């Protein structure tokens with residue numbers, strides 16, 4: 421019988437590689453499972469509160485290289501790597517690499533190249549610790565000549581190059597344009613590299629190692645020690661991330677989701693914790709919980725429009741929305757009733773333009789009434805378990821009523837995956853605590 425060999429991609433965030441002790445943890449995690457064949461490191465992060473990430477040190481070097489004295493900050497960067505190398509007892513010298521970077525700094529190298537060197541050097545050190553091949557991301561992550569990420573060329577380059585290395589370390593965060601000029605993703609972009617590598621090697625799982633044991637059901641700044649989420653679907657994650665919950669770079673989700681590869685968020689400091697599994701939605705996916713997570717954002721504005729027989733007026737909604745699109749404003753939600761329609765937008769997007777927007781809507785659709793309310797928070801209660809359960813909405817409304825919270829808006833997504841509730845900004849935290857108390861607390 422033939423067994424398919426399992427393949428895992430392990431991406432380690434900056435806190436997992438902040439110093440030699442953290443490096444040791446990563447090395448033992450990788451060595452504990454032969455399937456962990458491809459490793460994507462970030463640059464060393466903060467070792468303690470108030471410390472500076474290597475990437476931020478490099479960015480300071482870059483801004484100082486235009487006339488300031490970058491050498492002291494650069495010395496700090498070198499000291500971080502030399503400290504790790506010495507403490508780990510590696511026979512590795514980065515002096516040649518440092519010389520190249522120093523020359524570039526003295527010639528005024530740009531942001532992308534300098535910022536990327538944190539991951540580059542970290543990858544070399546980690547590959548030496550593990551005895552894995554080092555594959556420079558500049559060879560296999562491609563941006564076009566305008567600096568736009570090129571997923572197809574990247575996938576082709578990556579899969580053919582990585583097929584030649586049974587085990588490899590690929591630094592996160594950067595790639596290169598066709599002429600070799602280094603280009604970085606946005607901050608936190610090593611998550612994206614990890615996802616790209618996972619897709620290119622068709623990994624069984626993309627492990628994203630960080631300093632938390634997965635996603636929590638809600639914001640721990642609001643609820644004391646909320647429960648971790650064991651399993652979440654990509655769609656649920658998108659709903660929660662949209663409403664402000666975030667541990668993972670949003671763009672990192674797309675390549676693995678398309679390839680049907682699950683992501684496992686794991687804690688380098690507690691590798692025994694199962695963490696959170698992010699999986700593709702399927703009918704046979706077990707669902708023990710009614711609610712997967714609760715997230716929300718403050719400071720929305722609700723524009724309420726009333727007009728008798730609105731529903732019979734062809735193009736009414738389109739004309740209203742055109743007022744926003746003409747001004748480059750995105751709407752967040754669109755709850756509607758018979759003869760009423762609400763447009764919910766982030767207040768920041770319309771500051772100073774409120775009366776102009778209201779008069780333009782009045783001019784185009786002649787409503788009977790139009791008003792605007794601000795200070796509204798939106799809370800999304802997300803859970804694939806809600807689809808098959810009755811009474812979830814009533815439990816939410818009851819617990820909010822008992823907590824003396826006025827609900828200003830309700831919107832149930834057509835997917836039945838979420839219920840969105842609008843409350844006053846002052847009630848935001850209290851409402852999240854009440855909903856968590858009803859569904860999340862054990």
Ligand code: ASP
Nearest residue numbers: 462475593607608609610
């Ligand atoms: N080192 C980069 C940053 O600090 C990229 C990453 O960590 O993913 O943003």
